[in-house]
Amino acid sequence: MGRGWLKGSVILIALGMVLAACGSNNNNQGAASPSASSPTPSASPSESASGEASPAANDGGTVKVGVLHSLSGTMAISEVSVKDAELLAIDEINAKGGVLGKKIEPVIEDGASDWPTFAEKARKLISEDKVATVFGGWTSASRKAMLPVFEELKGLLWYPVQYEGMESSPNIFYTGATTNQQIVPAVDWLLENKGKKFYLLGSDYVFPQTANKIIKAQLKAKGGELVGEEYTPLGHTDYSTIIAKIQAAKPDVVFNTLNGDSNVAFFKQLKDAGITSKDLTTLSVSIAEEEARGIGPDILQGHLVAWNYYQTTDTPENKTFVENYKKKYGSDRVTDDPIEAGYVAVYLWAAAVEKAGSFDVDKVKAAAKGVEFNAPEGKVTIDGDNQHILKTVRIGELQADGMIKELWNSGSPVVPDPYLKTYDWAAGLSK
Amino acid sequence: MNAWNAMLSAISLPRGKLWLLAGYGAALAVLLTAPLYLSDFRLNILAKCLAFAIAALGLDLLWGYTGILSLGHGVFFGLGGYAMAMHLKLVASGDRLPDFMDWTGVTKLPWFWEPFRYAGFAILMGIVIPSVLALILGFFTFRNRIKGVYFTILTQALVIITVTLFVGQQKYTGGTNGLTGYAELFGVPLRNAGMKNALYFATVAALLAAFLLCRYLVKSRLGKVLRAIRDGENRVRFLGFDPSVYQMAAFAVSAGLAGLAGMLFVLHVGIISPSMMAIVPSVEMVLWVAIGGRGTLVGAVIGAIVINEAKSGLSESFPDIWTFFLGALFILVTVFLPGGLVGLFRQASQRFRRREPAHEHDAIDVSPVLREGNRSV
Numbered sequence: 125m126g127r128g129w130l131k132g133s134v135i136l137i138a139l140g141m142v143l144a145a146c147g148s149n150n151n152n153q154g155a156a157s158p159s160a161s162s163p164t165p166s167a168s169p170s171e172s173a174s175g176e177a178s179p180a181a182n183d184g185g186t187v188k189v190g191v192l193h194s195l196s197g198t199m200a201i202s203e204v205s206v207k208d209a210e211l212l213a214i215d216e217i218n219a220k221g222g223v224l225g226k227k228i229e230p231v232i233e234d235g236a237s238d239w240p241t242f243a244e245k246a247r248k249l250i251s252e253d254k255v256a257t258v259f260g261g262w263t264s265a266s267r268k269a270m271l272p273v274f275e276e277l278k279g280l281l282w283y284p285v286q287y288e289g290m291e292s293s294p295n296i297f298y299t300g301a302t303t304n305q306q307i308v309p310a311v312d313w314l315l316e317n318k319g320k321k322f323y324l325l326g327s328d329y330v331f332p333q334t335a336n337k338i339i340k341a342q343l344k345a346k347g348g349e350l351v352g353e354e355y356t357p358l359g360h361t362d363y364s365t366i367i368a369k370i371q372a373a374k375p376d377v378v379f380n381t382l383n384g385d386s387n388v389a390f391f392k393q394l395k396d397a398g399i400t401s402k403d404l405t406t407l408s409v410s411i412a413e414e415e416a417r418g419i420g421p422d423i424l425q426g427h428l429v430a431w432n433y434y435q436t437t438d439t440p441e442n443k444t445f446v447e448n449y450k451k452k453y454g455s456d457r458v459t460d461d462p463i464e465a466g467y468v469a470v471y472l473w474a475a476a477v478e479k480a481g482s483f484d485v486d487k488v489k490a491a492a493k494g495v496e497f498n499a500p501e502g503k504v505t506i507d508g509d510n511q512h513i514l515k516t517v518r519i520g521e522l523q524a525d526g527m528i529k530e531l532w533n534s535g536s537p538v539v540p541d542p543y544l545k546t547y548d549w550a551a552g553l554s555k
Numbered sequence: 556m557n558a559w560n561a562m563l564s565a566i567s568l569p570r571g572k573l574w575l576l577a578g579y580g581a582a583l584a585v586l587l588t589a590p591l592y593l594s595d596f597r598l599n600i601l602a603k604c605l606a607f608a609i610a611a612l613g614l615d616l617l618w619g620y621t622g623i624l625s626l627g628h629g630v631f632f633g634l635g636g637y638a639m640a641m642h643l644k645l646v647a648s649g650d651r652l653p654d655f656m657d658w659t660g661v662t663k664l665p666w667f668w669e670p671f672r673y674a675g676f677a678i679l680m681g682i683v684i685p686s687v688l689a690l691i692l693g694f695f696t697f698r699n700r701i702k703g704v705y706f707t708i709l710t711q712a713l714v715i716i717t718v719t720l721f722v723g724q725q726k727y728t729g730g731t732n733g734l735t736g737y738a739e740l741f742g743v744p745l746r747n748a749g750m751k752n753a754l755y756f757a758t759v760a761a762l763l764a765a766f767l768l769c770r771y772l773v774k775s776r777l778g779k780v781l782r783a784i785r786d787g788e789n790r791v792r793f794l795g796f797d798p799s800v801y802q803m804a805a806f807a808v809s810a811g812l813a814g815l816a817g818m819l820f821v822l823h824v825g826i827i828s829p830s831m832m833a834i835v836p837s838v839e840m841v842l843w844v845a846i847g848g849r850g851t852l853v854g855a856v857i858g859a860i861v862i863n864e865a866k867s868g869l870s871e872s873f874p875d876i877w878t879f880f881l882g883a884l885f886i887l888v889t890v891f892l893p894g895g896l897v898g899l900f901r902q903a904s905q906r907f908r909r910r911e912p913a914h915e916h917d918a919i920d921v922s923p924v925l926r927e928g929n930r931s932v
Contacts, residue, residue, distance in 0.1 A: 196878050234874040239733060240824045240831065241870075244600070248871065251596045265732040269826045272736050276746040290658065328723070329731045334658045357722060358731060 185222075186229040187483055189214070189473075190249035192260030192270075197237025198384070203262045205414060206284055206466040207232070208453050210259045213470035216448070223474045224481070231255055239269035246270045250279040256483040257282065259469050262462070264288060264330050271296065280485045282469035285462045286409065286431070288334035289542040290553075292510045295485075297492065299469040299504075300462060301432050302512050302542040307335050309517045310407055310430035311342050311379070313532055318405045319376025321351045325366065325390075326381035328355040335381050335409070338544065338553060345549030351375045356382070361389035367397050370404070380408040387411055388419045391427070401426030407519075412460035413526060421526035431461040432515040433501035434528040442500035458526070459500075468499045472506060472513070503537065512540030586759050590752050599823055602755045604863040606819035609765045611843045611859035612852060613812030616769050618841065619850035620778060621805045622785030623702070627710030628813045628840050630717045631685035633832025635814025637721075637728070638684060640827045641668060642677035643737035643745075654736070659726040668727070674741060681818040682811045689810030693803035700799075702788070714834055721829040733828025740822065758819050762856070765812055769852050772808070781805055813840075846888045848897030857896055 191210050193203035214228045222228060231253045233245040242261065249255045250273070257280040261267045267283055274281045274295040281293075286301040314322075322343055326332025336353060343350055351373040354366050363386075370378060382390055387410065394404075407428040413435050416424050435446055435458055445467065449459050472495060477483055480491035493508025505514040514537035520528035544550035586605070590598055610632050617623050644653045645668065651657075652664060671677045692713065696706055721728045728734075743750045772778050783791045784798045791798050821827050830836075839862075847858020865884065869877040892899050 195875055232874045234870050234877065236870065238830060239735075239828050240826050243735075243824060243826055244603075244867070245870075247596055247599065252594065265828065268732055269735050269828075272825055288658075328725065330655070330658065330725075333725075337658060337660070357719070 185226050187223060187226045188229050188231050188253050188255045189470075190246075190253065190255040190258035190260065191230045191232045192235055192242065192245050192249060192258055193262065194237040194266075195232075195234040199235075199237040199262055199266075201418070202414065202462070203235070205457070205460075205463050206262065208457075209449065209459070209463040209467040210284075210470050212449055212452055213467045215452075217470065217474050223477050224483070228470075228474075233260075235260065235266060239263075239265050242266040243269045243273050246273045246279070246281070247277065250274070250277040256280070256477070257473050257485075257488070259284070259466060259473075261285070267296070268330075278485055280473075280488065282466075282473060284465035284469050286465075288331045289338075289544065290334060292512075292542050294489070294511070296511065297469070297472070297506070298510075298512045298540075298542075299465040299472065301515055301517075302540050303335065303338055304541045304544055304547070305432060305512075305515045305517055305538045306409055306430050307338060308342060308544070308547070309534060309538065310409070310519060311339055311348075312346070313430075313519050314377045314379070314405070314407060315343075315346055315348055320348045321374070321376040322348055323352040323354075323370055323373055323375035323378045324350065324381070325354050325370075325378055326356075327358050327360070327383045327386055329358060329383075331383070332381035336379075338550065339379060341549050341553055342547075356386060358383065358386070360386050363390045363393045364397075366390075367393055367399070371397075371399075376405065378404060378406040380406050381410065382408070383410050387415065391419055391423050395423050401428075411522075412462070413458040413528060414460045414463070416522055416526045416528075417458060421522065421524055424522040424526075425524050427522050428519060428531070429522065429528060430517065430519050431528075432518060433461045433464040433499075434518065434520050434530060435459045436527050436529065437501055437518070439498075439500060439502055441498050445500040464500050468497060468501075468504060468513075471497050471499070472504070476506070505537065507540050510540055510542055512542060514539055583759075583763070587756075590755060595748070595751065598751070598755055600864065600867050601860075602758050602823045603820060604860045605758045605762050606816045606823060607840075607843065607863050608816075608856040608859040609762050609819070610813045610816035610840055611847070611855040612762075612765050612769050613809035613816075614840050615844045615849065615852060615855035616772065616781075616812075617805050617809040618844060619855070620773055620785065621781040621802060623802060623806065624707045624841070625710045625806070625809070626707050626834070626837050626841060627713040628809070629832035629834070629837035630710075630714055631689065631810040631813035632817040632820070632836070632840070633717070633721075633827065633829070634685045634688065635681040635817030636821045636827035636831060637734070637817075638671070638677050638681035638814070639818040639821045640734040640737070641671040642674055643740060643821070644734050645672050646740070647736055647738035653729070653734075655729045655732065655734075656726060659730075661726050665727055678818065682814045685814035685817075686807040686811040689806045690803055693799070693806040697799035697802040697806075710837075711834065714832065714837055718829045718833050721832075728829075731829060733826055733831070735826035735828075737825060745822070745825070754819075754822050758823070761815060761819060765815070766852060766856065768808075769812075773852070777801065777804070842885060844895075846885070846892075846895050848895030851895075851897045854895050854897035861896065 191207055193207040194200050195204060195207065211230060214230050217223060218227045231249060233249060235242040235245060246258060249258050259282045261270060261281070261283045262285050264287055267287070270281060271293050273279070275293060279295060281296045282299060283296055284299050286306050287298070289303040322339070324336045324339060326336060332355065340350060342348070352369060352375065354369065356363075356366070380387075380390070387408070405428065407430060409430055411419070411424065411429055412431060445464070446459050450457055472492070473488070475495045475497055476488045476492035479495060480487040482488070489511075492506045492511070495506045497504055502516050507514060516537050517534040518530050519532040520530050523529055541547070544553060589601060593601060610628060614625065614628050617625055648654070652661065671680070692709070696709060701709065722731050725731070737745055739745055740750070773781070780791065780796060780801050784801060788798050817827070843858040843862050844855045845858070846862055847856065848854025866881060869880050873880065888895065894901060
């Protein structure tokens with residue numbers, strides 16, 4: 125017995141462990157799992173199934189859907205709330221009897237703020253759990269990472285966050301705003317009400333770059349003037365130079381597409397420099413109630429934002445939504461646009477399934493065209509051609525209590541146009 | 556050929572070697588038949604883990620055998636990944652520019668993207684670029700006798716520089732989004748089931764080749780010098796060797812293996828982004844080796860596979876709290892199993908066979924290779 129015995133057995137045992145882990149995961153749908161290494165079948169943590177009979181009780185009467193957000197890592201702070209809203213919608217639908225008589229069983233996965241992980245988990249949800257659809261994603265990078273997986277495996281993704289447009293995957297429904305439902309009308313409103321001189325400030329990645337490309341074309345066509353354009357790396361926190369540049373350029377408006385921590389730094393340093401919202405108009409497209417809570421409402425007071433929904437939006441549906449959300453997750457929680465869009469996505473999917481009479485992806489997609497829902501933000505309708513939804517645009521002003529007061533809205537839902545085909549000035553932006 | 560001769564002559568050796576061969580044979584058989592009993596998804600995860608194992612082998616060669624700790628292997632992994640991704644992206648884009656160049660205002664394909672149209676060139680570059688970068692870095696550090704923690708800090712600096720460069724130059728690299736949305740390789744769609752199996756077997760073959768290469772290297776005279784450098788660099792120098800040449804060689808081979816792993820990773824996972832070469836993945840690679848058993852090739856492979864399978868499995872079972880389990884695992888292993896998983900089995904078996912004399916393992920040996928009064932190595 126030499127050392128070979130030892131090494132040989134090490135290799136064998138290690139492989140055994142790995143395969144046991146694989147095997148047990150494979151047998152999720154079956155009865156007993158052979159290994160202790162995966163004690164619960166896939167997911168369905170207790171929090172998701174509040175007050176509901178155990179899955180075994182409604183055997184054959186459940187339908188699995190995936191919920192795929194970052195529950196760890198830098199994006200968790202934003203995405204956990206969206207996950208909560210989606211689970212709330214699932215609970216509400218289940219309480220009313222489910223979809224096509226089946227209870228919805230959420231399979232929760234963690235994208236871990238890591239784009240390859242999003243792709244892996246999306247693949248797992250579709251091919252292993254055989255979910256009917258997936259609700260998930262936040263960053264454009266995570267969506268772009270998941271997109272090829274959904275197209276390859278013919279899955280269905282509901283993506284709940286405003287984004288830069290120029291995309292329309294047959295396997296994705298976009299329940300957040302595209303550019304003509306947020307940025308384009310915001311720029312129009314600013315040109316009309318605040319002035320012609322724009323300063324563009326953004327984080328250096330796909331969303332701000334694309335948004336600003338659109339804004340520049342729009343300014344050119346509508347007589348606006350670009351007095352400065354600045355990009356900072358994600359996570360950048362020193363804005364003193366840029367604030368000095370802004371002061372020198374004397375813009376009427378700073379159009380802010382910064383993301384994450386950079387917003388905290390920018391607005392704090394703006395305030396420290398003695399510049400308030402009265403001296404300088406800024407409009408941000410990535411700051412909602414949740415972020416305002418993190419940055420500090422006193423710092424943001426009076427600054428402008430553009431979204432499709434605010435916690436203060438005055439509809440009966442929103443009153444119930446905010447109430448239920450706070451009841452389930454705590455009175456200190458706030459709702460905001462992406463949270464609402466995640467909530468709406470679940471209802472729209474359920475409505476499309478009911479209309480199709482089937483969970484089949486192709487049938488649901490075909491049936492989804494024209495599906496309406498009285499959302500907290502008002503009536504939304506699915507546009508069948510590009511799989512975005514018609515949404516009302518709202519410009520708001522941040523208040524001292526962290527809430528947002530609506531200053532203007534588009535009156536009626538705006539038809540989504542991700543490639544800006546209906547805007548003459550945007551010709552040549554998308555190839 | 557030496558590796559083969561070693562394996563052949565092993566058959567005539569006593570039971571120990573036979574057990575070893577049986578173990579390797581069984582492991583290989585298990586891996587080769589995996590497509591039969593694993594679903595597409597599980598096979599994909601396993602393939603990814605095997606790709607990581609290749610990177611772990613390279614890192615073990617450098618850290619475990621030569622005693623050079625690199626916390627920058629994510630960069631070499633990423634460079635290999637990007638080389639493959641650039642090719643796949645160009646093929647997927649056809650005559651048009653890659654999509655991200657479109658929105659960043661690039662109108663003409665940059666010159667350095669052009670040759671990546673050829674798969675052969677991309678695959679070659681996936682190994683050559685990381686190796687050459689390692690050689691250059693090694694030339695300036697090892698020659699100047701920068702070692703230990705100073706070298707490790709330099710590799711961290713390399714990570715930061717590279718990530719900043721890739722994020723900043725998004726016109727040419729795709730920025731934080733990285734490169735994704737591939738279609739085909741060698742004219743075969745990547746989503747094709749046969750292609751997936753072929754890529755899996757290619758990964759197994761690459762891992763086997765990498766393992767044999769590393770095994771050959773550590774058993775050869777070069778391996779002896781590497782271990783001697785680890786245990787007493789000055790003594791090696793006095794004996795007339797130039798340690799920096801050997802260190803550069805080990806660093807370059809190690810980086811090349813990481814590049815190979817990166818290429819395979821991209822083929823299986825379908826995306827590469829700067830976050831894949833950042834500090835955290837670079838440190839994670841070291842953890843695989845440490846947990847598996849530093850200084851044993853088998854340990855590096857096992858560590859990479861077990862940790863990454865555990866990562867996938869735990870995050871599926873406990874999506875909200877899986878990171879705690881993984882953290883606990885790291886702490887447990889580092890505190891209680893300094894020799895890693897392989898060390899655990901060694902301890903267990905030694906308790907089992909206490910009567911037998913202690914053996915020499917190719918594990919890390921804290922004492923110098925040439926002990927005073929025991930120079931008959």
